[in-house]
Amino acid sequence: MSRNDEVAALLEEFADRLEATGVEYKPTAYRRAAENVREHTAPIENLAGEGEDAVAEIDRVGDAIASKIVEYFETGSIAELEDLREELPADIEALTAVEGVGPKTVGSLYEALGVTTLDELEKAAEGEKIREVSGFGATTEQNILDNIPFAREARERTRLGDARPVADAALSYLADLDAVAEAEVCGSIRRWKDTIGDVDLLVASREREPIVEAFTDWPEADATIEAGTGKASVRASGTRVDLRIVDGEEFGSALQYFTGSRAHNVAVRNRALDRDLKLNEYGLFDVSGVDDPDAGQRVGERVAGASEDGVYEALDMDPVPPELREDNGEVAAAAAGDLPDLVETADLRGDLHTHTDWSDGSFSIAEMIGAAAERSYDVHAVTDHAAGPGIFGNTGLGEAEIAEQAEAVDEASDAVDADVEVLHGIEANIDAEGAITTDDDTLADLDLVVASPHSALGQDSDAATERLIRAVEHPHVDVLGHPTGRIINSRPGLAPDVEAVVEAAAAAGTAIEVNANPARLDADGDAVRAAIDAGATIAVNTDAHAPRELDNVRYGAHTARRGWAEAADVLNARSPDEIREFLDD
Numbered sequence: 267m268s269r270n271d272e273v274a275a276l277l278e279e280f281a282d283r284l285e286a287t288g289v290e291y292k293p294t295a296y297r298r299a300a301e302n303v304r305e306h307t308a309p310i311e312n313l314a315g316e317g318e319d320a321v322a323e324i325d326r327v328g329d330a331i332a333s334k335i336v337e338y339f340e341t342g343s344i345a346e347l348e349d350l351r352e353e354l355p356a357d358i359e360a361l362t363a364v365e366g367v368g369p370k371t372v373g374s375l376y377e378a379l380g381v382t383t384l385d386e387l388e389k390a391a392e393g394e395k396i397r398e399v400s401g402f403g404a405t406t407e408q409n410i411l412d413n414i415p416f417a418r419e420a421r422e423r424t425r426l427g428d429a430r431p432v433a434d435a436a437l438s439y440l441a442d443l444d445a446v447a448e449a450e451v452c453g454s455i456r457r458w459k460d461t462i463g464d465v466d467l468l469v470a471s472r473e474r475e476p477i478v479e480a481f482t483d484w485p486e487a488d489a490t491i492e493a494g495t496g497k498a499s500v501r502a503s504g505t506r507v508d509l510r511i512v513d514g515e516e517f518g519s520a521l522q523y524f525t526g527s528r529a530h531n532v533a534v535r536n537r538a539l540d541r542d543l544k545l546n547e548y549g550l551f552d553v554s555g556v557d558d559p560d561a562g563q564r565v566g567e568r569v570a571g572a573s574e575d576g577v578y579e580a581l582d583m584d585p586v587p588p589e590l591r592e593d594n595g596e597v598a599a600a601a602a603g604d605l606p607d608l609v610e611t612a613d614l615r616g617d618l619h620t621h622t623d624w625s626d627g628s629f630s631i632a633e634m635i636g637a638a639a640e641r642s643y644d645v646h647a648v649t650d651h652a653a654g655p656g657i658f659g660n661t662g663l664g665e666a667e668i669a670e671q672a673e674a675v676d677e678a679s680d681a682v683d684a685d686v687e688v689l690h691g692i693e694a695n696i697d698a699e700g701a702i703t704t705d706d707d708t709l710a711d712l713d714l715v716v717a718s719p720h721s722a723l724g725q726d727s728d729a730a731t732e733r734l735i736r737a738v739e740h741p742h743v744d745v746l747g748h749p750t751g752r753i754i755n756s757r758p759g760l761a762p763d764v765e766a767v768v769e770a771a772a773a774a775g776t777a778i779e780v781n782a783n784p785a786r787l788d789a790d791g792d793a794v795r796a797a798i799d800a801g802a803t804i805a806v807n808t809d810a811h812a813p814r815e816l817d818n819v820r821y822g823a824h825t826a827r828r829g830w831a832e833a834a835d836v837l838n839a840r841s842p843d844e845i846r847e848f849l850d851d
């Protein structure tokens with residue numbers, strides 16, 4: 267964790283604690299400051315070393331906050347924050363992770379019941395104590411109780427988008443070491459699961475000690491958890507990173523083993539057993555002539571192990587892409603030569619869901635088109651928020667503004683003068699009943715309509731199913747955006763009958779979005795697979811609010827791969843003409 271992140275987290279805690287004690291306005295100022303400290307490119311510790319004025323140069327950081335940041339670097343703590351912690355000794359970060367529990371709730375429940383931890387919150391809810399507190403009722407109490415398990419799990423698992431950059435950085439650091447022959451990420455990171463327990467890395471080398479030493483000295487590691495002879499673990503950016511070191515001839519079998527999933531490994535190992543072969547992390551061994559195959563790890567004749575593909579091939583299977591290794595039929599498909607030819611990030615020819623400063627984006631239409639051109643995209647859709655339920659204040663565009671924007675998009679598209687086909691669309695809102703809250707005539711004039719749920723995300727499953735079916739059947743809707751509205755580790759979102767929704771989408775010719783924002787990854791791999799099985803089309807979109815967010819596309823592509831998607835299933839892997847044809851139908 268950079269020190270900017272560390273200070274931002276402190277300021278956010280400050281904001282929460284101020285809010286919990288009933289202070290108004292100030293919390294918002296602290297949160298804005300936190301956001302800007304986190305995004306600031308210069309290291310905060312350098313600015314703090316130069317003094318308050320240098321810190322106050324950061325956007326939205328006023329003198330008062332700047333002086334607290336300097337105090338933190340000079341003394342190791344902030345006196346006022348320490349006072350607040352004493353006044354309200356609750357684990358505010360853990361408690362506010364429960365959906366429906368904000369800082370004010372934490373303050374009230376501490377005052378009335380002395381609740382300071384998740385366990386205490388759960389006990390109070392189970393004991394029906396919360397409903398007795400003024401301002402709370404039985405429904406709120408039940409909601410809190412229902413949401414505690416989700417919050418607990420969220421605190422244990424890291425979002426893919428937070429863990430993957432850590433894994434990439436560790437991998438490139440290790441791969442550059444002289445002693446390292448081969449290096450690869452494994453575990454759930456390599457399978458691109460949407461949340462990660464820990465990061466796993468594998469290295470092939472004969473020299474173990476210098477690698478363990480270099481790994482624990484990795485500048486981005488905040489602490490060493492353990493350092494053994496063939497393995498080591500560190501903590502970086504709040505995530506555990508495990509490293510294992512093996513010999514080159516065992517690298518492939520170790521990679522296969524440590525990539526998992528456990529269920530996939532069991533299925534593959536059983537296939538080996540059927541062939542008188544023994545598979546473990548040390549290799550694939552022929553044990554047909556061996557009396558006791560369980561006598562040791564390396565019993566029998568080694569038939570594979572140096573390369574992972576070699577392990578699968580020796581088992582008469584095609585190599586299985588890591589994203590498919592969840593024991594969902596991939597072993598049988600690999601044995602039959604029936605694995606899908608999965609879509610790749612490089613197959614995607616443009617983004618069909620992006621925002622500009624016309625709604626809540628931070629960049630102009632021209633800047634976003636320029637960013638698409640820089641990526642050599644062939645197509646780019648501008649889809650700002652339409653006004654409607656769940657869209658903050660006047661962030662969203664009304665019908666008149668949408669018409670106005672059409673001209674601005676044309677102008678920007680001409681001005682950028684790049685070989686990008688620019689589509690003018692909108693991200694319309696699906697209300698709780700499934701109606702689209704922008705006029706039909708306006709929708710009809712647009713190249714593309716992405717329709718997304720932004721409100722009533724806690725509604726029951728039947729209502730959610732009906733709502734989304736009605737939306738995908740709307741004649742002007744082309745893409746169902748982030749179908750559940752979930753925010754990973756923060757809110758579960760809608761829980762519709764996925765099969766029913768994707769069948770309706772397939773029949774209506776509406777594409778299902780895989781929103782590539784790593785906080786969303788919505789639809790997820792399972793829903794993508796259901797959509798493809800139903801014959802629906804997928805769209806992999808970043809929902810970018812800034813040029814750099816177009817880079818998130820890889821998270822969407824790998825999520826689509828987890829759903830067994832081929833390029834032919836993906837709308838934006840097609841040419842601009844083919845995309846237009848899909849949109850016109």
Ligand code: DGT
Pocket residue numbers: 452453454455459461462463464465466523524525526527528531532
């Ligand atoms: P995570 O970290 O919870 O997101 O999930 P994974 O899949 O990365 O699991 P992890 O880190 O516990 O172990 C990495 C891989 O190593 C796992 O996918 C399969 C393999 N593995 C580890 N321990 C065992 C084991 O006891 N049995 C089997 N069959 N495989 C194991």
Ligand code: CA
Pocket residue numbers: 453454455463464465466
């Ligand atoms: Ca792991």
Ligand code: CA
Pocket residue numbers: 453464465466508
């Ligand atoms: Ca691990």
Ligand code: ZN
Pocket residue numbers: 693718747748809
């Ligand atoms: Zn949206």
